[in-house]
Amino acid sequence: MQQALFNKKRIAKKELAYKIIINMVMALIAVILIFPYFYMISKSLMTVEETLSSEIKLLPAKPQFGNYMHIFGDKGYGAALLHTMEVILFNAIAVPLSATFIAYGFARCNFFGKKALFAFMLSTMMLPAVITQIPLYVLYAKIGWLNTLLPLTIPNLTGGGAIYIFLARSFIQSLPADIDSAAKIDGAGALRRFFVITMPLLKPIIIYMLINVFTGAWGDYYGPLIWRLDEDFPNTIAYKVFYLLQNKTVAADMVNIRMAAGVLMSIVPGVLFFVFQKQLIEGVAMDGLKG
Amino acid sequence: MRSTALLNKASRKRTPRENVKYFWRKNRTGWLFVLPLVIGLGIFTVYPMIQSFIWSFYNYTGNRLYYPVGLGNYIAIFTRDSEFWRVLGNTVFYTFVSVPIALVTSYLLAVLVNQKMKSVGAFRVLYYLPVIIPGVVSGLLWSDIFAYNGLFNKMLGWVGLHSDFFNSERWYVAIGSIFLMNLWGVGGGMILWLAAFKAIPSQLYEAARIDGGGRVQQFFHVTIPMSMPMIFFNVITMLIGSLQFNGTLVFAYEGKGENDSLYMFAVKIYNEAFKSSKYGYSSALSWVLLFFVGIVTAVCFYVRKKVFDWEEG
Numbered sequence: 001m002q003q004a005l006f007n008k009k010r011i012a013k014k015e016l017a018y019k020i021i022i023n024m025v026m027a028l029i030a031v032i033l034i035f036p037y038f039y040m041i042s043k044s045l046m047t048v049e050e051t052l053s054s055e056i057k058l059l060p061a062k063p064q065f066g067n068y069m070h071i072f073g074d075k076g077y078g079a080a081l082l083h084t085m086e087v088i089l090f091n092a093i094a095v096p097l098s099a100t101f102i103a104y105g106f107a108r109c110n111f112f113g114k115k116a117l118f119a120f121m122l123s124t125m126m127l128p129a130v131i132t133q134i135p136l137y138v139l140y141a142k143i144g145w146l147n148t149l150l151p152l153t154i155p156n157l158t159g160g161g162a163i164y165i166f167l168a169r170s171f172i173q174s175l176p177a178d179i180d181s182a183a184k185i186d187g188a189g190a191l192r193r194f195f196v197i198t199m200p201l202l203k204p205i206i207i208y209m210l211i212n213v214f215t216g217a218w219g220d221y222y223g224p225l226i227w228r229l230d231e232d233f234p235n236t237i238a239y240k241v242f243y244l245l246q247n248k249t250v251a252a253d254m255v256n257i258r259m260a261a262g263v264l265m266s267i268v269p270g271v272l273f274f275v276f277q278k279q280l281i282e283g284v285a286m287d288g289l290k291g
Numbered sequence: 292m293r294s295t296a297l298l299n300k301a302s303r304k305r306t307p308r309e310n311v312k313y314f315w316r317k318n319r320t321g322w323l324f325v326l327p328l329v330i331g332l333g334i335f336t337v338y339p340m341i342q343s344f345i346w347s348f349y350n351y352t353g354n355r356l357y358y359p360v361g362l363g364n365y366i367a368i369f370t371r372d373s374e375f376w377r378v379l380g381n382t383v384f385y386t387f388v389s390v391p392i393a394l395v396t397s398y399l400l401a402v403l404v405n406q407k408m409k410s411v412g413a414f415r416v417l418y419y420l421p422v423i424i425p426g427v428v429s430g431l432l433w434s435d436i437f438a439y440n441g442l443f444n445k446m447l448g449w450v451g452l453h454s455d456f457f458n459s460e461r462w463y464v465a466i467g468s469i470f471l472m473n474l475w476g477v478g479g480g481m482i483l484w485l486a487a488f489k490a491i492p493s494q495l496y497e498a499a500r501i502d503g504g505g506r507v508q509q510f511f512h513v514t515i516p517m518s519m520p521m522i523f524f525n526v527i528t529m530l531i532g533s534l535q536f537n538g539t540l541v542f543a544y545e546g547k548g549e550n551d552s553l554y555m556f557a558v559k560i561y562n563e564a565f566k567s568s569k570y571g572y573s574s575a576l577s578w579v580l581l582f583f584v585g586i587v588t589a590v591c592f593y594v595r596k597k598v599f600d601w602e603e604g
Contacts, residue, residue: 023410026403030417033475037420039442040432056445098327105324112318117325124336126527126588128535130560131577132339134570135346138353139339158331165328190320219425222537226565242427242541245434255435262428269423277416281482 037266044068044259051255067260077261080240083149087236088217090153095160095213096206102159103168104194108180125162133226140227149234151227152217164209171205172198207279215269237265347575353568364575374551374559375576382556385466386533390526392470397480404481405488415485418478430541433457433472457542458549465552469539483525487518519598527591531584537561556580 039058043051044067046060071077105111106118140146145154159165175198183193221242224233235243241261273280305313347364351357368375400418404411421429436442437456444453456468495513504512515522535557540546543553546562560580564573 019408022403022406022408026410026414029400029403030414033418033421033478036432036436036475039436043435056440056442102325102328105321109321109324110317111321111325112314114321114325117329121328121332124332126531126584127336127340128531128557128577128580128584130535130557130564131343131574131581132336134564134574134577135339135342136335137565138342138570155331155335158327158335190324194324215423215425219427221427221541225540226561238425238427241431245427245431245541246546258431259435262431265428266424269425270420273420273423274416281419 040259040266041263044256044263046256048254048256051259064256067256068264070257071261071264076235077237077240080235080237083234084218084236084238087149087152087220088214091156091160091213091217092210094153094156095164096209098157099159099161099164099209100168100172100199100202100206101194103165103172104198106165106169107172108177108193108198109190121162121165137226141229146227146229147233148227152220152223152236156213160209160213164212167208168202168205171202175201204279204282207276208282211272211276211280214272218265218269237261241265343574343577346571347578349571351571351574353570357571360571364572365579367572368575368579374554377551378554378556378559381462381466381552381554382534382536384462385469385536385555386530388466389470389473389533390529393473393477393480393529394522394526396474396477398484400477400481401484401488405485415478415481418481420478421475422479426538427541429472429475430538433475434542437468437472455549457553458544460550460552462548462552465543465548469553480525483521484518487521488514490521491517519595523591523595527588530587530591534580534584534587 042057042059045063045065046057047062047064050057050060072081106114136151137146140151145151179197180193183197188197217236219238220236221238224236224239225242227233241258244258348359348361349357350360350363404415404418424432434457437458438444439455439458443456447453454464454468456471457465459465459468491513495517496509499509499513536555537557539548539553539555540558540561546558547554556576557580560573560576563569563576
């Protein structure tokens with residue numbers, strides 16, 4: 001009896017020690033992973049002289065919140081932000097709408113060529129984007145789409161990518177088909193069944209799409225980089241950061257301002273992530289488990 | 292009532308005209324729904340693919356006059372283009388080292404936060420945070436951390452070392468720095484592993500324990516086989532993604548690095564197409580890249596088949 005109790009105590013003690021060690025390891029990793037953030041924020045609040053000094057400073061002597069005002073001042077970030085928001089606004093409507101629309105066809109309708117089309121669509125996921133970029137560039141040049149935001153938006157009217165259609169199809173298939181058939185018997189047409197009955201049930205997957213559309217367009221510097229003709233291109237915020245990073249000699253912008261833009265660019269997706277953690281992580285898991 | 296009428300109609304022999312009508316009626320709803328996809332694939336995938344394949348046999352540079360060169364572009368890539376082998380080497384090295392690193396580190400992290408403790412939820416969120424940062428911002432941040440007078444060199448200086456990281460002329464140092472930077476995003480893989488763990492029934496582990504299987508055996512005989520589909524899918528997408536990696540555009544000197552140490556395949560195609568306007572040549576290059584992607588995908592599927600056969604047999 002005494003011995004058993006002693007053993008139990010010893011095990012509990014061992015477990016506690018284990019828990020403390022594991023928590024310490026986890027905390028250490030967290031500190032390492034979060035530290036670059038802290039460093040970026042700190043640098044965004046420094047004066048130019050502080051960022052240039054060869055001594056590494058972890059904290060600014062006096063936080064320069066004015067750096068953030070510069071972003072929206074004459075530095076051109078304001079206009080870039082506006083263009084990014086235009087792209088996001090369009091895609092946030094176009095992608096969920098078209099992707100779920102197409103997915104409904106795959107999930108609930110039978111038609112000639114369905115399997116072949118679906119397989120072909122999935123195979124395009126493996127296609128390197130560079131293959132299509134060159135002819136599209138020439139095509140866009142012909143129809144006057146270069147130097148506009150159209151290449152970043154209009155193609156998204158066609159589903160926004162195989163992955164979204166695939167996910168939406170799986171999601172619709174996981175819903176009970178009875179409601180749909182009942183509505184059909186009651187005489188509701190396919191369009192009505194999609195918009196009135198199925199669409200409202202797709203909220204989780206639509207939220208997942210919205211977040212991804214947002215973060216995708218928010219961080220996209222490559223699209224604006226390709227589809228530009230000259231300096232008249234409507235910059236997006238990600239492109240602006242990219243441009244200033246690649247052209248360090250352009251004295252228009254110092255490290256502190258660039259870091260402030262970086263902080264701003266990570267705050268927005270960060271807030272989104274905290275609000276929609278659950279949907280995002282579940283969505284990622286769904287993404288990965290389909291294999 | 293209506294359905295029987297349809298049945299009668301269907302069983303009766305139809306004229307060809309009626310056949311077409313019937314076929315149209317049966318399919319039109321489905322076709323309506325996938326119409327945007329068909330248009331999209333046609334304009335933004337099929338047309339450009341055919342066009343780029345055709346151009347890969349021409350010396351097209353955007354001028355109205357251009358001539359077929361047969362396999363000239365492809366021959367030039369493999370024999371005359373001194374950058375090609377460099378670029379291919381860099382890309383292959385990056386791909387086949389970064390993917391295993393990502394798999395292993397994210398697995399270890401997932402195991403760490405898969406324990407029955409209250410605190411793990413918060414840590415998972417913290418680990419995932421760097422993943423949501425836009426690539427261009429992490430490029431900005433890490434090129435500052437890796438700078439000549441930057442944070443990392445300060446820390447290396449404490450033990451008397453110094454590195455040029457992204458600006459190194461040695462490719463293994465420069466690409467190695469990308470691996471270091473990529474570790475920051477280890478949370479992305481962690482989430483996938485956690486989802487895979489969640490899908491494994493705990494009875495399997497119990498059974499393994501009863502049979503006397505240790506932690507290592509549990510890993511090889513339960514965790515790995517059960518998460519095989521997920522690992523397989525992600526390895527393929529990671530490999531394909533890495534072969535097309537162009538993130539070096541952000542942080543490498545001129546997108547190539549010093550002495551081309553960070554010059555990647557996709558960046559080379561970008562340069563040939565959009566900086567030099569060699570549309571024909573870069574089309575050929577992109578088909579070479581597709582060829583490599585195809586090989587990697589085929590090998591993955593072959594290996595999967597072998598593994599599954601072996602498991603079943």
